[in-house]
Amino acid sequence: MTGPILEVNRVTKVFGGVGAVRGVDMSIEPGSITAVIGPNGAGKTSLFNVVTGFEQPTEGTVRFQGEDVTGLEPWRVSQRGLIRTFQTPTGFPALSVWENLMVGGTEDRYEGLWAALRGTWRSDENATHQRARRVLSDLGLWDLRDTLLADLPPGDVKLVDFARQLMARPVMVLLDEPASGVDPGSIDRLATLIRQVRDDGMTVLVIDHNIGFVLGIADRVHVMSLGRIIASGTPEEVVLDPVVIEVYLGRSA
Amino acid sequence: MIDDMQNIIFGLVTGSILAIASVGLSMIRQTEGFINIAHGQLLTLGAFLGYTFVSALDMNIFLAGLLSMLLVGIVGVVLAVIVFRPVARSGPLAQLFTSIGLAYLLFGVMRVIFGANVTFFPTSFGTRLDLGPVNVTVGEILIVVTAAAVVAALALFLSQTRLGTWIRATASNPELARLRGIPVNRVSHAVWFVASALAGLAGVMVGLIGNVHSELGWTQTLIILAAAVLGGLGSIYGVLASGLLLGLAMDLSALVIPTSYRTVVAFGVLILGLLLRPQGLFVSAGRREA
Amino acid sequence: MSGVLLFFVGVITLAGIYAILAMILNLEAGWAGMWDLGLAGLVAVGGYVFIITTQQTHEDVILTPHWPMWAGILAGSVAGGLAALIIGVPSLRVRGEYFLITTLAFAEVIRQLSINLGSVTRGTVGFNQFSRPFESWATGAGYRWLLLALVWLVVVVVYLLMRRLGYSPYGRLLRGFRDNDPVARSLGKHTNRHRIQTFVLAGLLYGAVAPLYVWFIRTVTPSLFTSEVTFVTWTALVIGGIASLRGPVIGALILLLVTEAASLVQGSGEMAVVLASVRFIVLGIVLILVMRFRPEGLTNERDAFAGASGKG
Numbered sequence: 001m002t003g004p005i006l007e008v009n010r011v012t013k014v015f016g017g018v019g020a021v022r023g024v025d026m027s028i029e030p031g032s033i034t035a036v037i038g039p040n041g042a043g044k045t046s047l048f049n050v051v052t053g054f055e056q057p058t059e060g061t062v063r064f065q066g067e068d069v070t071g072l073e074p075w076r077v078s079q080r081g082l083i084r085t086f087q088t089p090t091g092f093p094a095l096s097v098w099e100n101l102m103v104g105g106t107e108d109r110y111e112g113l114w115a116a117l118r119g120t121w122r123s124d125e126n127a128t129h130q131r132a133r134r135v136l137s138d139l140g141l142w143d144l145r146d147t148l149l150a151d152l153p154p155g156d157v158k159l160v161d162f163a164r165q166l167m168a169r170p171v172m173v174l175l176d177e178p179a180s181g182v183d184p185g186s187i188d189r190l191a192t193l194i195r196q197v198r199d200d201g202m203t204v205l206v207i208d209h210n211i212g213f214v215l216g217i218a219d220r221v222h223v224m225s226l227g228r229i230i231a232s233g234t235p236e237e238v239v240l241d242p243v244v245i246e247v248y249l250g251r252s253a
Numbered sequence: 254m255i256d257d258m259q260n261i262i263f264g265l266v267t268g269s270i271l272a273i274a275s276v277g278l279s280m281i282r283q284t285e286g287f288i289n290i291a292h293g294q295l296l297t298l299g300a301f302l303g304y305t306f307v308s309a310l311d312m313n314i315f316l317a318g319l320l321s322m323l324l325v326g327i328v329g330v331v332l333a334v335i336v337f338r339p340v341a342r343s344g345p346l347a348q349l350f351t352s353i354g355l356a357y358l359l360f361g362v363m364r365v366i367f368g369a370n371v372t373f374f375p376t377s378f379g380t381r382l383d384l385g386p387v388n389v390t391v392g393e394i395l396i397v398v399t400a401a402a403v404v405a406a407l408a409l410f411l412s413q414t415r416l417g418t419w420i421r422a423t424a425s426n427p428e429l430a431r432l433r434g435i436p437v438n439r440v441s442h443a444v445w446f447v448a449s450a451l452a453g454l455a456g457v458m459v460g461l462i463g464n465v466h467s468e469l470g471w472t473q474t475l476i477i478l479a480a481a482v483l484g485g486l487g488s489i490y491g492v493l494a495s496g497l498l499l500g501l502a503m504d505l506s507a508l509v510i511p512t513s514y515r516t517v518v519a520f521g522v523l524i525l526g527l528l529l530r531p532q533g534l535f536v537s538a539g540r541r542e543a
Numbered sequence: 544m545s546g547v548l549l550f551f552v553g554v555i556t557l558a559g560i561y562a563i564l565a566m567i568l569n570l571e572a573g574w575a576g577m578w579d580l581g582l583a584g585l586v587a588v589g590g591y592v593f594i595i596t597t598q599q600t601h602e603d604v605i606l607t608p609h610w611p612m613w614a615g616i617l618a619g620s621v622a623g624g625l626a627a628l629i630i631g632v633p634s635l636r637v638r639g640e641y642f643l644i645t646t647l648a649f650a651e652v653i654r655q656l657s658i659n660l661g662s663v664t665r666g667t668v669g670f671n672q673f674s675r676p677f678e679s680w681a682t683g684a685g686y687r688w689l690l691l692a693l694v695w696l697v698v699v700v701v702y703l704l705m706r707r708l709g710y711s712p713y714g715r716l717l718r719g720f721r722d723n724d725p726v727a728r729s730l731g732k733h734t735n736r737h738r739i740q741t742f743v744l745a746g747l748l749y750g751a752v753a754p755l756y757v758w759f760i761r762t763v764t765p766s767l768f769t770s771e772v773t774f775v776t777w778t779a780l781v782i783g784g785i786a787s788l789r790g791p792v793i794g795a796l797i798l799l800l801v802t803e804a805a806s807l808v809q810g811s812g813e814m815a816v817v818l819a820s821v822r823f824i825v826l827g828i829v830l831i832l833v834m835r836f837r838p839e840g841l842t843n844e845r846d847a848f849a850g851a852s853g854k855g
Binding site for chain 3: 288335339340343344346347349350353354355356357358359360361362364365368369416431471472475478481482511513514516517519520523524527528
């Protein structure tokens, strides 16, 4: 496939008269790792919400793999392979780590009422189980597989969040602060896994506050402030950009 | 035409009662975070108390109404402290089912004390005044006037007093209110008192225009819930308006279909409301989702 | 002595019926998170459709198709499912309390309709003469034992069905999105379709098992389907352990033994009213105490589904 995989055109999202996202344009190449950084309230999560269908844009369009997905319901966007994670540690608290991944990895046709009544899901279960095992092992979580998510510390929940969304076979994954709350040792494993999925052909868009983490993995960085993109470039270019240093690095570092 | 007018009067009376009953439910939903299924039983308690004061103690109806209101209000606060406070942290499911349990407990206790028979207020409110095209009883006028006065008083209380401001703040954002140092317990007591007292008053009124019996709470609960949902469960004025609207809808429908279908009409209005405006007819406030 | 024995046969039969209802409720409420306060209405729909389509003795109603029993059970089941569809679609669009209130209101409406549509339902008089299945096999006291066996056979069948659903990816998904709908949608799950399907399945099941209740009580009147049925079922589920597997059955047995024991004491006149009221008081206190001291119930979801990844 040629051309950008995700095109965000002049997207604006207004909440009660306040522009959370203001005329953002963004174009993402397939197989890249792109980072969006910016201070709190810059509109990063709102942008994610609009792209993944959780919010309707006030203006603008979102195209994914050439198709207009603006305003589609979240599950429809997700079924096209555009899958997000959430900023807060979340997931299915009453299910074990393993079950969380299995929900992520099980396709519609094995998950419905009919499949349950007829037992056809069994044919798929083992393959999904093997994938879950691999992903959990990569993240060092295999030993925790039978622990309920409700009993896990927030940092580990964040790792499970990433793993579960990966199980849904995204074409492109949007990670909302994947490293926040994760302990330093696991952050390296997380970074390795993100690079690995990119090498497998996945496109990654990531928001994070941990500048070191983001700049270490990203090919390209967009800096947002007050709902706008104020700078774009390689990590090296961005950290040296005087505008960026002023509005972002200057304030939070 | 004359029938229309007459039914509008009936609807106004029903709607007034419904409005003051629903607004209490809605206040508790807003500040305490759950739907109190036992609200209808507090209404029944008001009806029984009022009836007992008037018939057994030969009390003046106004005094009886006021006293029932106060007593039901106090019962509400006591129940809040001993029954609901201990499960406050166990989540909405526990609170909801505690309220269902309480509804059964109150229902059973009232049947033991007051019996299962249908009774009527022995008052002379039944005299009809001939007002040209329509007949109105003194009681009906008094109900509408009292309801209007109570609503006005409630509005003043909520907007003009410090406690009222705290209640509104807690209703719009309980978490924030707690953080801002609003005295949560006092707000909670006040809300339970006001909501229960209003239910008690509504009970006396229901008894006055109809009859008093132990099943009253269950039938009223349904209509109260419908009014509260239509009002969006949130805004107090929305609930007042939808209470009136539902009362009018139920009594005006009597022109076309038999009165025994009143609850069916209320349900129809509820379903229609949900289909057209899922957030509630008069409100667009943000919904609470996990 | 045999009177007391037969009384307990009756209690255990009724407990079995409530165990079935509680298992169905556990599917929709415990696992899928839909707080249905109107299941009595769905049971009523099933029960009335069954009796109207199959009864042979009351000729003063406008509908007397005289269908065979199996067709009546099927019709009752389909009607229950349809009713669930009709109330589920508008009320499940908005989550949480709206569903709860709509279902509660629905049950009351069905009850009102069953009182008012006398030409179809025989109003408050209802149906009181109809045949029951396998009546040629046993009579009198013997039939009570037969009904007991029939009810508990259905308990086992429904239990196996729930086990099959609960341990499948479908059950896993329900227990997942119950607690976190946005994450499920972010995984491409059409959660509302699953909710509606589940509620319709619950409606089909309530409708299908309603004849058991009708056969046990031996009359069909509006007072059979008050919200008491709903709340007794909920209390049984809550006592036994919501979202577990065996909880509904255990809870129904305990609750019915406790509340029905009160009716062992015979009374007359005003005493009868007091005794009947005591049942409500006991029910209320049990519910309040369980919520306060053991909100997760006697068995729990955690144990029912522990070690699911054991295979490898």
